[in-house]
Every structure is written in C-alpha cells, then in structure tokens.
C-alpha cells in the first residue's frame with residue numbers, strides 16, 4: 268500500500284486494508300466539508316474520527332456508507348473504487364446519530380430488516396433465529412415485540428446496534444452513537460462496544476467529538492479539523508507525539524508557551540519564549556530556526572518544588588484528586604498553567620498551599636516544540 | 641378557575657357553533673323528513689314514512705354519488721401521491737415552497753369559473769375537436785361521467801396533495817437512508833418505509849375528499865349537464881325547484897346516514913391498518 272502524502276496514515280502492519288480514502292474531498296455548494304482525506308482502514312480495526320462539531324466527521328462517514336459521493340478522490344472498499352455505488356450495494360452498515368429506528372416496526376422487525384432485504388429470501392425461521400441471537404448479543408432478549416417508543420434511549424441504541432450488525436458488515440460505521448446517553452450509561456456502552464467489536468471481529472469506524480471516548484476505545488484515532496485530517500495515530504502516539512498545538516490541545520490537556528526557535532542542533536532545540544526566557548525542547552521534524560512555534564508541556568510532566576532552581580510561580584489553586592493533586596500556578600509573564608503532582612512527590616516535598624511561592628521544572632525532552640496552529 | 645370550568649370555556653365557542661349550525665338544522669331536517677308536502681311547497685307536519693318509501697325514485701343520484709365519490713377519491717389519490725412525494729422528498733428545498741404554492745393557486749379562483757374552463761375543454765370545440773383533427777372521430781366528453789370525474793379530480797387534487805405532502809415532509813429522511821443502508825432497493829424502501837409512514841396523510845386526504853364529494857353538486861351540474869346527477873343535485877332540485885321539502889329532507893337524512901356508515905367503516909379499516917401505531921391516532 269502506498270503511503271505517499273499520508274498524514275501518519277500508514278495502515279497498522281500486517282492488516283488487510285478493508286477501506287480506503289484517497290485524496291477525497293466533498294463540497295456542498297461553497298462549503299468544503301471534507302478536504303484531501305487520505306486514510307486506509309485495516310480489517311478488524313477500531314478507528315475513530317475525532318474533532319469538534321462541524322469539522323466533517325459525519326461527511327467522511329457518509330461517503331464510506333454511500334450516502335454521499337466524493338467531489339474529488341476515490342473511496343475504496345475491499346480494493347475496489349465505490350465512489351457512486353449505492354448504499355444498499357455496500358457491505359457496510361451504520362448506526363445513525365439519532366438511531367433512525369423504524370417507528371412503525373417492533374424491535375424484532377427493526378433488527379430483522381436487513382435480513383428481510385436479502386434475495387433469495389431467507390426462511391422466516393432463520394431470520395427469527397438470527398434476530399434472537401442479535402438481541403442476546405445486545406442484551407435485549409425478551410424485547411422482541413416491544414415498540415420503539417416503549418424503549419429507553421439506551422435500549423434504542425442497542426436496537427440500532429443489533430440492526431446494524433445482523434448483516435455482518437465488513438465495516439460498521441457509528442456516528443456519535445453515545446452522544447444522547449447520560450454519562451454513566453455512556454461508560455457502560457463504551458465498554459460493551461469494545462467487547463462487541465472483539466467478539467465479532469468487525470471493523471468499527473466511530474465518529475465522536477468526545478476525546479475520552481476516542482482515547483479509551485480506539486486502536487487508531489484520526490484527528491480532524493475544518494474538513495482536513497490533521498494527524499492519525501494510536502491514542503498513545505497522539506498523546507506523546509502530537510504534530511501540532513491543535514492535536515496536543517485536543518488530546519489530553521497541555522500547557523503552551525509561545526516563542527521562536529533560536530537554535531537547532533542535535534536532539535534538542537532552543538526556543539526563545541516571547542517573555543524573554545529561553546528553554547530547550549524536543550522539536551517536531553520540520554521546524555527550522557526563526558520559526559514561530561509553541562512549547563507544549565503536559566501537566567504531569569511538570570514538577571513542583573519548594574526550593575529548587577526553576578520557573579518561579581505562585582500557587583493559585585489546589586485540587587486534591589487522591590492519587591494526584593492538581594495545581595493551578597501562575598507566573599508573572601508566562602501566565603497560568605497546570606501542574607499535576609503525584610501523591611509520591613507530594614509526600615517527599617511536602618504540600619503546597621494556595622499563595623505559596625514555588626518553582627516548576629520539567630525535563631527538556633518532555634517539552635514538545637510544535638507548530639502554533 | 642378550576643380545570644373543569646376552563647375546559648368548558650374552551651369548548652364553549654365550538655360547542656355553540658355545532659349546536660346552532662349543525663345539530664339544530666339536522667334535527668329540523670330529520671323532523672321534516674317524516675312530514676308531508678304542503679300544496680304551496682314547504683312541509684305539513686305529520687308522521688309518515690311515505691317520503692322514505694319514495695327514495696328509490698332517486699336511486700340514480702345515490703348510485704352516481706356512491707360510485708363517483710370513491711372512484712374520484714381514489715383517482716385523486718393516485719395522481720396526488722406522486723406529486724406530494726416529489727414535492728416533499730425529491731424537490732430541491734429551495735423550490736419546495738414555490739411549487740407548493742403553485743398547487744394552491746387554482747384555489748384562488750372560484751371552482752365555478754374553473755369548471756367553465758373545463759366545459760370548454762371537454763366540449764365540442766375542445767379536446768374532441770383536437771381528436772377529430774388527428775382522425776379520432778365522434779368522441780363525446782362533456783356531460784358524461786368521465787367529464788364529472790375529470791372535474792372532481794381537478795377540483796379536489798390540492799385537498800389530497802396537502803395532507804400527504806405534510807406526512808411525507810415530516811418523515812425523517814434518515815429512515816430512508818437507514819433502509820438503504822440495510823440493503824433495501826429504492827422500491828422496497830418505498831413500500832416498507834415511505835408508504836406505511838405516510839398512511840396518516842393518505843387517510844386524512846381521502847377522508848376530506850370523500851366527505852366533500854358526497855355532498856358535491858356544482859361539478860356534476862356543470863360538467864354532467866343534468867345527465868350525471870349527484871345526491872347534491874337532487875337536493876338542490878327538491879328544495880329549490882320543486883319545493884318538496886319533506887321528500888328533500890328524507891333524501892338528505894339518507895345521505896347523512898350513508899355517509900356516517902361509510903366513514904365509520906373507513907375509520908375502522910384505517911385504524912386496523914395502523915393498529916399498533918401511535919401516529920395514526922390523528923384520525
């Protein structure tokens with residue numbers, strides 16, 4: 268598989284590519300909803316599209332499902348270009364954002380719908396048996412003849428899921444399936460979805476704007492912004508090696524300091540911060556001297572000291588989280604930032620109280636030099 | 641104010657209206673129907689079934705009404721459905737409103753004037769002349785049941801289009817996508833999703849058109865030329881021309897009874913069709 272121009276879009280080694288986007292763009296009138304998407308999805312993978320509302324996630328999904336044809340580029344399924352192939356011919360099923368369950372059918376009729384479209388027809392008994400199994404998978408046994416409006420939001424979501432997996436699709440698309448559920452139910456469903464994916468071995472493509480959801484469930488995450496893919500990688504890759512401030516900010520929490528690269532030799536580069544300080548950090552590949560950048564340091568990479576050389580700060584807020592304590596500290600010119608201090612070092616250093624003077628240090632290798640955008 | 645008084649107050653205007661404009665006149669007609677014709681026209685109070693015994697004399701009017709009303713309703717449905725479907729689902733949203741207005745525009749002119757246009761079109765110098773020109777001779781359209789049917793369909797089409805349009809327009813388009821996603825071909829999606837979910841609109845449209853058609857008299861009078869008689873025409877004749885109020889009342893009562901029976905049976909059928917659906921209950 269060629270990887271030229273892919274933003275980290277290399278398919279995980281050894282997996283058969285099941286779906287692919289090649290330079291795919293989609294225009295709605297003047298709106299460029301998706302721009303130059305390049306991505307290959309491996310068999311059995313759990314991939315997420317993550318990005319704020321309106322960044323083109325649903326559009327990307329709808330092109331895979333067959334509801335929209337790309338304006339440019341190619342959509343491939345199983346190695347074949349399917350740009351204009353109708354949805355009903357694709358081995359792909361979707362769980363819709365608001366489930367889109369058929370209101371005039373029972374739960375069992377909804378779930379069996381896909382099977383009833385098969386030609387030659389499947390025997391009734393076989394359909395009933397498969398529906399029964401699908402109901403068991405989503406733990407809704409006994410709800411066969413219920414009406415859709417008699418089901419709670421969480422139950423409806425399971426029905427939508429069962430309806431989508433009964434055809435054993437090559438690709439299961441899920442458009443913010445958990446958005447309408449309350450927090451507790453969402454957590455449960457996330458775990459269930461992951462179990463289900465392992466159990467069925469179906470490739471999942473999930474759309475979400477919830478970073479926690481994407482981080483906890485996905486093998487790979489595809490970060491989107493304004494219709495473009497910004498970075499693709501495993502949750503850990505994105506967290507440890509974001510390629511831009513946007514990604515560092517979207518995945519997890521980070522502290523950012525603006526500056527310019529003043530020197531670049533060897534592993535580390537030196538950045539002259541806008542406040543006059545000079546700090547070292549690990550540069551991203553294509554950054555050169557003189558370029559406007561920002562330094563990103565994760566709160567847990569920062570250490571707080573009582574008496575130690577470092578950045579002088581004042582403690583403004585302290586939140587005890589058990590294992591960790593989160594400090595909001597303030598520097599005269601750098602402004603406010605977050606420090607996450609593990610219990611261990613709290614015990615060694617002694618506690619910091621609001622109003623205390625302290626110093627902050629971090630390893631140069633923990634400071635990532637990133638593109639400002 | 642208690643909830644109860646408030647409810648009564650809310651119902652009062654409509655209730656009064658119904659009482660004065662519907663119940664009272666209907667009762668009067670009902671009483672008249674057992675009376676006798678006064679020599680000078682009007683009614684002499686009596687209690688006789690004579691008028692009802694005479695009903696078979698007007699059998700043709702009943703027969704015409706009871707065939708052309710359902711046939712007209714079904715024809716209007718067959719023509720209106722694709723139109724409503726196009727407007728609600730296929731038409732570019734930008735044009736939707738304009739196209740919808742075009743459907744209503746004919747309503748802005750009186751049905752009388754529009755029917756005169758049809759008199760010309762179906763008359764000797766209209767379509768038959770055109771057919772004559774291409775070699776099909778001797779076609780007579782005006783003053784036939786066909787002419788009345790054409791007029792009915794034309795006049796009542798918007799009334800059928802609207803409720804169907806509304807039910808199709810509020811149909812969640814993602815249901816159609818979901819159906820396609822699950823492997824249904826377009827035709828199967830229509831039969832399994834679109835059609836069942838537009839039943840409330842179909843039912844409302846048919847009901848409206850059918851009830852109004854049962855009382856129709858203008859279109860048959862103009863396009864049927866006295867040859868295709870509806871019960872409505874019989875009533876006009878009996879009350880206004882021959883001034884036989886008692887007999888007219890008996891015909892009117894019979895029409896109301898026939899209507900009530902048909903509508904009841906119809907509602908039964910519809911509610912069975914959508915037996916388990918909550919959204920048919922608008923009927």
Ligand SMILES: Nc1ncnc2c1ncn2[C@@H]1O[C@H](COP(=O)(O)OP(=O)(O)O)[C@@H](O)[C@H]1O
Nearest residue numbers: 295298299300319320321322323324325326327
């Ligand atoms: N059918 C459409 N017609 C016009 N604009 C659309 C259509 N679908 C999406 N868009 C626009 O494309 C952009 C991306 O939308 P979408 O893919 O739904 O974003 P997301 O799912 O990430 O919230 C938005 O600006 C949206 O307004």
Ligand SMILES: [Mg+2]
Nearest residue numbers: 321324325442
């Ligand atoms: Mg969306």
